[in-house]
């Protein structure tokens with residue numbers, strides 16, 4: 276691990292963007308042969324602010340998010356993180372970087388949490404998984420749901436669970452938070468509260484990248500990357 280800690284590609288130094296994606300192609304195998312989900316995708320993601328990957332269903336948002344999260348390896352092209360090419364990293368190095376530096380929030384609130392643990396235990400587990408000190412009460416205060424540490428996760432509403440998911444992300448002290456359609460399972464009021472938490476994460480200096488076609492999410496973005504049929508349509 277020592278070599279990773281001193282040679283961590285996710286430690287941002289200087290003005291390099293957090294992510295630089297250069298002519299990336301991702302193919303998925305299907306019975307009819309490989310199908311491209313991303314083609315010739317070239318885009319940068321800054322090391323601060325909220326970046327939204329937007330586009331219609333099937334346009335490649337989730338695939339690009341998985342490439343940024345070092346989950347999917349591109350079939351072709353290059354990905355740089357804080358100016359450094361991660362293409363040469365082995366499976367173990369990628370896994371350790373994900374664990375230590377990248378927090379991921381997925382669409383369905385319960386899938387972000389450990390159902391048989393309490394709220395406080397979830398926050399503690401998130402911090403321990405990234406090997407950083409845990410302070411559940413501080414995070415719950417930050418989330419605006421103090422005094423819930425002993426609650427079972429299932430006692431929280433879907434919106435509260437998703438806010439807790441971002442709290443768990445924060446508890447891991449990541450270099451970046453990636454979120455895949457984090458509001459799509461929520462009503463408008465709950466979604467707005469989740470997005471307020473995202474805004475506060477960003478204000479606290481944590482870059483957040485969200486894949487979403489939700490206009491409310493897009494409206495809060497500092498940068499919008501629009502995808503269509505696996506290609507970049509616009510990056511503004």
Ligand SMILES: Nc1ncnc2c1ncn2[C@@H]1O[C@H](COP(=O)(O)OP(=O)(O)OP(=O)(O)O)[C@@H](O)[C@H]1O
Pocket residue numbers: 303304305310311312330331332333334335336337338339486
């Ligand atoms: N595991 C897979 N195997 C085969 N094809 C896949 C796989 N995952 C995604 N695809 C295909 O890749 C393309 C991009 O999918 P992706 O999920 O990245 O799009 P998306 O914009 O996130 O869509 P949605 O908003 O519906 O989640 C789609 O055509 C999809 O069918």
